Amino acid sequence: xxxxxxxxxxxxxxxxxxxxxxxxxxLGHNAMYWYKQSAKKPLELMFVYxxxxxxxxxxxxxxxxxxxxxxxxxxxxLHTLQPEDSALYLCASSQDSRLAGGNQxxxxxxxxxxxxxx
Amino acid sequence: xxxxxxxxxxxxxxxxxxxxxCTYQTSGFNGLFWYQQHAGxxxxxxxxxVLDGLEEKGRFSSFLSRSKGYSYLLLKELQMKxxxxxxxxxxxxxxxxxxxxxxxxTVRA
Numbered sequence: 001x002x003x004x005x006x007x008x009x010x011x012x013x014x015x016x017x018x019x020x021x022x023x024x025x026x027l028g029h030n031a032m033y034w035y036k037q038s039a040k041k042p043l044e045l046m047f048v049y050x051x052x053x054x055x056x057x058x059x060x061x062x063x064x065x066x067x068x069x070x071x072x073x074x075x076x077x078l079h080t081l082q083p084e085d086s087a088l089y090l091c092a093s094s095q096d097s098r099l100a101g102g103n104q105x106x107x108x109x110x111x112x113x114x115x116x117x118x
Numbered sequence: 119x120x121x122x123x124x125x126x127x128x129x130x131x132x133x134x135x136x137x138x139x140c141t142y143q144t145s146g147f148n149g150l151f152w153y154q155q156h157a158g159x160x161x162x163x164x165x166x167x168v169l170d171g172l173e174e175k176g177r178f179s180s181f182l183s184r185s186k187g188y189s190y191l192l193l194k195e196l197q198m199k200x201x202x203x204x205x206x207x208x209x210x211x212x213x214x215x216x217x218x219x220x221x222x223x224t225v226r227a
Contacts, residue, residue: 043205
């Protein structure tokens, strides 16, 4: 029932490869997020885009490069990753109502991409 | 910043009740969310509390006490399909959402 899709669902890559993760939301939201989820650890916020502008970058290494071409699509470009980058990468979207005096509303998540770096 | 604590694991019997506690410390509270995440799947939104008190949604209820920095998620009439990880998340006044590490609930027959 999720309105957020992610591809691929699983990815194995070597440390010298370049790959991209794709996220698409069908909920009409104007904010999108990338999170990293490692086993037994809290979700770590990586990037936030609101109205297609990057509003947050949580000290993420430059080997992760986000791209948000429009409010429905979000990419995460990967290059020269390390084995410790192996994790579940989750995309989420929400409605950012702050310009109207509200809040960032509830975030809805995609199923994630399970990444293994060898 | 945020500091969010919840138990790592809980086990309960089908048909029983389980209460998952979440304590938090935040520089500015602006809402608390509970999500359910089955293995290999997306976290799905369960509940939202911003005022003190109990919010009930069918078999699931969530409680908040802002003065104590405390919330719980109550799961009633447990079913096998309720076996999952339950994530507590706190939003601050800058609208940043921070998550706990999750509580894995195992429901046994």
